[in-house]
Amino acid sequence: MRSGRASGVILAVFLSVTWAGFAQAEVAGDLTNRLQATLEQILDRYDLPGATAAIVVPDGTVFGSAAGLADVELKRPMTPDTRLLAASIGKTFVGAMVLALESKGQVSQSDLLSKYLGDRPWFSGLPNAEAITLGHLLRHSSGLPDHPHLPEFHAAARARIARDGGRFTPEELIGFVVGKAPLFASGKGWAYTDTGYILLGLVVEAASGRSYYEMLTERFLDPLGLGDTVPSDTPDIPDLAVGYTVADNPFGLPQRTADRAGRLLWDPAMEWTGGGLASSASDLARWGHAFFGGEAMEAPYLDRLLDGVPIAPDTAGILYGTGVAIYTDTPDGPVYGHGGWIPGYVSSLRHYADHGVTVAFQINSDVGVVDDSSDHVAELEAMLARLAIEASQ
Template identity: 35%
Template sequence: MAFQSPKIDDEKFAQIFQKAQAKLDELHASLKFPGGCVGFVLPDGRSGSVSTGVADLKTQTKLKPSDPMLAGSIGKTFVSAATLQLAQEGKLNLDEKIERWLGNESWFARLPNAKDITLRTLLNHSSGIPNHVDDGSFQKAMFKSFGKDIKYEELIAYVLDKKPLFEAGKNFNYADTNYILVGIIVERATGKTLYYEIAQRILKPLRLDDTFPSNKNVLPRVVNGYFQNKPIIAGGKFTVNPQWEWAGGGFASTTEDLARWAKFLYAGDVLQKKYLDEMLGSTTVGEGKGYGLGVEIVQGKFGKSHGHDGEFPGYLSDMRYFPQYKIAVAAQVNADETPEASKFIASAVDDFAQIIIGELVAEKLSEAEKLNLQKTAEDWLKLVDAGKFAESWEGISAELKAKYAKEKWQSTVQPFLKKVGNFKSRKFKNVIAFEAETVTIDFESSFAKLSSAIETLILKREKDGKWRVASHSIK
């Protein structure tokens, strides 16, 4: 069913804003992370943002929606977009070997897979190059030498002479090193700095005024972050220098700017259709099936979404655009490597997308209908928990039955269940009807290998009037 964007008057906008603020305050009270922000863009282009908690635990300064945080790897979306613009202008070629741009460097021959790497394999992480960020000596230097800026070639040095992880283009391994190389190539092709190109091509034209390079050890506008509950800014300076991230991330931003950016980019306002299709369609294998050219592609309860998440010590971020509903949502929290922050960011974008989509298109369910749907979902999940796969097959949709034969259902489901381990507990969260004859039901669940998870069932009402399971996910 095609989504028809409803008229959003001031009253409806206010309702969305108020519900978003209430939900964020509720999550803050429950999880007790320092502070968090959520930004959103509606189908008509109007945007807003809310905040909760504090910008600094010591001073107890209230966090404002306009307070920027380090956005981590979300910065790759700017790098990729600028690179693809250069490709559509004929200044770069996605499938040309990078040897053209880097072959004269003294270190080039020592780069894993050097002669086989293309710009495309860098952008979709299929180059086979290890990630310098995972190198123990890099991590030690990053925390020890926070007062020192680094040359970008020094970052590449951490992977030189290492064995390729796989043949270029044949697998997937997420590596910031890929984007460091892309950044150098962009500068060679343009004769300008990467930050200049992104500012002129993206930030200024789109008026992303609260997004700026995190290329200094002092960034006065950025709020304090907390890494393993310790402040990342001390005496006004970062204890991990953001300048070291560069093309692997390299930006501070607000959630409203990030949500606006996601809608601009993935709705087609930044790239020609051919190159947006390249961005979204240049996936690889394994985990790479969900990663294009600087974009994470997620299939969730609201259909497919496009975006990226980000982590920099002390900060977690996520942004996504939901094309089916023409909305974008971004979330940030000024904490990292704590269970509370991780739990918040894991579901924040979906939580707030649900509020917006619910206000725009959800059908109203009676309490009796909600209870009946909850029982249907719980009864089916109990069969799965008990290993009664043949019986659970009877409760799946006709579409799933056509895809998975009854005798193969157990072998289909079991690998998925083994990843999370044995069931421990489940608490009903909500049920919402986003489309005719379709409902989404969420549970807060716990498993042996995943102590805190959101478990989602999508039920569809079939021709006989019965609700059956069309999708089951745990994350």
């Protein structure tokens, strides 16, 4: 039989633990409610259809929320697990794949591109073909043009989408820059280029002898439990929110970019390693927390990930590393991440290194972004950063 004193100690410990649990639940509920309210505020202010967001706090706990509609016409609500196209955030996974292969000695960022693709019939027609390294491609310092912004690509994509949905092979995409003049000598400037990341996808497959998506699933998606993240290699993506775009978009898409069943009216496979994934905000936040926190691979890699180049001579505080944008001097300390845009969808991923928190959000509309008429993405990033940093204190 326990003494009265021992029983009192046990009761005090029990009450303390129970109260701590209640307090933690209250804090968690408050953060989730504030996250929800923030999304609703942005949707109302900018007349957006729907959005999802997630915050990962220092201990790895994920808080996710959603607001608005995943399908406006059918009144399908957005949920925290709804998938949206993540667009160029997929470049962080490409960077991770190259880092993983480099850690195993299968590639080096100093390798010339010609080592892997020099035997392709179109290779000699690439701008700066013989001078480009893998590091140049990773950091957008190759001097290659960006095929998604070329008028001839817009015309071809518009025609192909109207005909059969618009699937392009990686080498067809590269073909849009073959024969063009370089923007600058490799390593002597900076210009964002999806084309460079398509080339990196081919390098990954040539060096490994396996498909990019197969390796991505095996090395990162499955081990990190990113079950909401899937290749966007088909118009039929389960649980995908309908994306809404502007009427005069360069690809001739209707404002609702999916049919009534939710099937995309174009083939997102054309993006491939320029992005190439559908995901949830919670999965993107988990991924960023692991990757930018140095936990996505066993071998050390953060020094190589964050070895960046300035995006312009007068923007020393903004660098681009191995598939990551690096903001070195912000009021919140260094910030690592990536944004994403693709017709009908906008995404953002940010890791606040000094605070150990990661934030991601996705919106199923690119109105205000594709036409550069709104600052709601930057506003939402700032609002969610405040929530996340406060939660870490």
